[in-house]
Amino acid sequence: MDRETAQSELARLADLLSEANTAYHQQDAPTLTDAEYDRLNRRNAEIEALFPDLKRTDSPSEQVGAAPISGFGKIKHSRRMLSLGNAFSDDDVEDFVKSVRSYLGLPEENPLAFTAEPKIDGLSLSLRYENGKLVHAATRGDGQIGEDVTANARTVQDIPATVAHAPDVLEVRGEVYMSHADFADLNARASQAGGKVFANPRNAAAGSLRQLNPDVTASRPLRFFAYAWGEISAPLADTQADAVNRLSKLGFQTNPLMTLCADTAAMIAHYRRIEEQRATLGYDIDGVVYKVNDLGLQNRLGLRSTTPRWATAHKFPAELAWTTLERIEIQVGRTGALSPVARLVPVTVGGVVVSNATLHNEDYIAGRDSAGQPIRDGRDIREGDWVQIYRAGDVIPKIADVDLSRRPTTAQPYEFPEKCPECGSDAPREPGDSVRRCSGGLICPAQAVERLRHLVSRAAFDIDGLGAKLVEEFYRDGWLAEPADIFTLKSRFGPGQPRQLKNREGWGDTSANNLFSAIDAASTVPLDRLIFGLGIRHVGETNARLIARHYGTWDNFETAMRAAADQSGPEWEDLLGIDGIGTVLAQSLVTTLAQPAERASIDRLIAKLDPQPVEAARSDSPVAGKTLVFTGSLERMTRAEAKARAEAMGAKVAGSVSARTDLLIAGPGAGSKAKKAAELGVETIDEDGWMALAGLA
Template sequence: MQQEEAQKKVVELREQIRYHNRKYYVEDAPDIDDYTYDILYRQLQNLEAAFPELRTPDSPTQQVGGAALPQFSKVHHQVVMESLHDSFSHAELQEFDRRVRDEVSPVTYVVEPKFDGLSVSLEYRDGIFVRGSTRGDGTVGEDVTENLRTIRTIPKTLTQPIPYLEVRGEVYMSHDSFFKLCAQQELTGEKPFKNPRNAAAGSLRQKNSQITAARVLDIFVFNVQQITGKTLSHHDEALDYLKQLGFTVSPFYKICHTIEEAIDAVEKVGSVRGSLGYSIDGAVIKVNDFAQRQELGSTAKFPKWAEAFKYPPEEKQTKLLNIEVNVGRTGVLTPTGVFEPVALAGTTVSRATLHNQDYITDKDIRIGDMVTLRKAGEIIPEVVSVVSHAPDSEPYRLPAVCPSCGSPVVREPGEAAVRCTNAACPAQLSRHLIHFVSRDAMNIDSCGPAVIEQLISKELVHSPVDLYSLTLAQLTSIERMGEKSAQNLLDGIEKSKQNDLSHLLFAMGIPHIGQKAAKLLAARFGSMSALFQADTADVASIDGFGDIMAKSVTEFFSLSATAELVGHLRDAGVNMESALRVSEDNRFAGKTFVLTGTLPDLTRVEASALIEKYGGKVTGSVSKKTSYVLAGEEAGSKLTKAQKLGVPVLSQNDFQKMLS
């Protein structure tokens, strides 16, 4: 390859890799799997090695891929949180060993799993957890202390009051927690996470730590970054000491005296990865002796004393027996492939989503085909390609009518989804009701998915309106529903009538309208009646709304079924007004509030609504730009930081005086 051609290819690869870095590290929504990314990255590395003059400091090969998000306070890492150099063959691991032994000898290695999650730093003073942060770009990360406090496997107090300790670990989501989260997201109409790594990263980087707590995250700690009050000389010694302090460390690691032993250990880790309850994407070989690590040093991006081995994704061929079509809460038809069972990455695979019609058409997937299956992220099976078509096979098309109710289906311009047009479709009822009663929607206590299914099977509810006419006698007729439980449910239903309009708008399941957009609609129009009168231009004028969202809102409120539903809910006593309506009184304009602790008479949601009503802004972290910290009982590190920075601290009484 000539230099001119190489330079063009280098520019193209860098643009692709930067884009995928942002999707993976910052947005937690990758477009490609790790294996495809690794191929792109290796191509760039090879070109820069062949043409050293093309290597520049801003190349992705010279930088860690992440970045700190603006919604969190920044943390400058005293010890850089480096990335690892990847190998894909035994020969490359042997080359790593040669480089190490050219510098230091004799050498012992520690081999341990490479966890697939989000890398974090945990800091302790006198044995107390004081701060936690993400890796970010390796030098600057995000302060996510409050969210990390919700992870039960992170010790808040160590077994020894060591003066200062900084450790590095990987926050992950177990496969069980991941599947439960995806099931809940599908029921409530949210887009499910693609894999556990993105679920863990998205859950940890939440403004609301209660959301993080509900996601059930875990951590493995694998490195000591800094320590005072204790001398450690070897990595295996450090891991043993971390276990004594109360940390969960790598569950299996092995000391190896030769690279052959290390390669054997790497293969053994690979042989069990499919049976683990969490995702790993490789194994890591580390020099055991800390003094030797110091001597070996680092490149601009990688430590020279460690090497990661990335396992290639396992692929198997099998036969596509059938394509089943399911109908979701919003009416979207989702095709699922049913295959001859095949062992793949430690589990038996017989089903995999085929996403949508475009996916099926692009790969020309037909019933009876021999296909290649792969597990993305070692957990979600996907069709990689079609090996061969069955004789007399025909291109597959999603049905023209809903498989549940027989109503016509439509595909809106610009959308991949095909939807059932019948709002009363039975397949949508269960999912729609579960979403309607969920916490961020109408927040009806004691009305979980199991109760909803029982109410439907007993034919007590056919739409959300029916919830508001349930009686104690009807509820106590349900299996395992005692009088106390039934009364609690009725109380929850009654209480939901007083919810702000924004909750009702989100509960109604307007296409393209999430919780945040529902709040903006409620604040802009103030009442349900005003929304029925709004045109597309009115809705599109809301900051953050595009043409698709605006059109979706006006089309939803033009339906006779919507008018009928709202009329019945109004008759049942459900509130149709919003306290979020933008006020002419902008006393908090330009002011930023942070809430911490428990207020005596206000929930955080209520306090936030009042602040936003008067033009203020609520954020999740304290900085020099914070105007006020509203603190209640058991206020934590946010209060401490506010006092340190001199940010005014308000009690609820102070806040109410400002309101009056």
């Protein structure tokens, strides 16, 4: 795969997986199967490993869940709630164990135990107890901010209102789920009453916990398994197994199938045992979770941006079904990407009714991969085909295969459009790109609406009351055309205006004033959310935070981007020096901000805002706010461990030395970076100096 193809494929995967996360975590209405979701995530990770500098800021590998939905209060997690990395084969499990040993520098002869337990297919929940009393409960949300479902959680039988002999502060984390028997009974009662019938137990559990009326939740048979913890004022134990046992003694339900494994062979053997019991457990699971047992080693291993290094989920194989593809439709996304979607005769796969499936791009439809090599033995996909659907639980379905023996004689090869179906603009496919993109920009209604939706989303400006449907209505009626228009709604349609929002169907004084207040509040926006909200291609939440932390203020950021527009000079080098920012992202950033139309639109938006610096990670360490570079070989900890430690202390870690570098940590074998640091007068210390600075000496 060449670089251009890789770049295009990463863009496609980011769009697909972002949509899947929103559907699964916000709407409880998954559009992809688990297997397809996992496969796409895995492909994304493989490409990023081959081309690390192409990693996008909105990379799926940097995302956890989705932002909380409106209607609930919000709770900021004191410790992030992360997702898990995945293993799909025995070899993947062996690679996971090797990666843990490599990170820790632990030889094969040294013992390394893991816990193994079923991966419950439910809704993640965090319970906070203070002085033994439940004070709040929150869903995972986007990992940092979740939905306040405290009143609902109090109705769940397995969640105690008080716990005796617990630490003063105890956050218990686990999974809310529904048993197969209770699920069947709930659907039977709902069907008899003419109410909503759920597709599967996971959706039923999620929908029940996220009821605005706690009485509805109380009427639903929800259960809870505890398996982890967040903030605690005193350790539960020294090992994962003992800590979970402690939770059990405190009164929480824990899974009896959790066991301790001495090596990889034991882990895989337990996976096989659980897989054999899967159908008889009485609740849904979609794999087995392995965790390093020693909590001291867990602490050393630390966290990636979205997953812990000390745990992974060994997923079960996918499920399949066959149905008819009725038609192929093209959807236009925020970045102009033309995405084909298969409309199917509904079919049940893994307990979920599937009526839509992703078709990725025109190459996939034609039966070839991005490199032009055959897939499905070169079989193309046509309207009217009998197709195999690939899913495993709750993520976006895909078409895995075609049965040519059942292809209608009238079926014709699909002709992928070369013009945008929304605005008629040319939709070229750039060399190396697997996706066609509408060239219409903001004149394309689909792109304009998607950009507005992106701006008001929970991860961006988070404007309560201004959801996707309302944005589309306001755009259609001419009330919104670009982001700045959001912040002039009150002056145009507020009190005293000929046309007022309160007079719109479905609105009144209260609802109109609430929306105007939410918009006013959103004008004071954190810099990282502003940068992310602009919807610049390749700029995701994680890298928006990196950029915001690096530049501090909008004025600094804007000045730097103008200076870096020619993609040369110290400001360009400084942008590329941000650890985690690659060339592709940097080019997208400066190019977008240099385009006159985009620039003018952004300037009109900024004039209505008061951008705020992002919250510093820490301010009490000797390296907080400083830019560090590591070079050479470290002997007392791995490079990855050192970088994670520095970031946890509030430092910025760069990949190259520049005049803005505050400190170089040079181990044996330091070369050009040490030389450049000497030339620039950058302070340099060795590994012993770093260990002392980090408080590890």
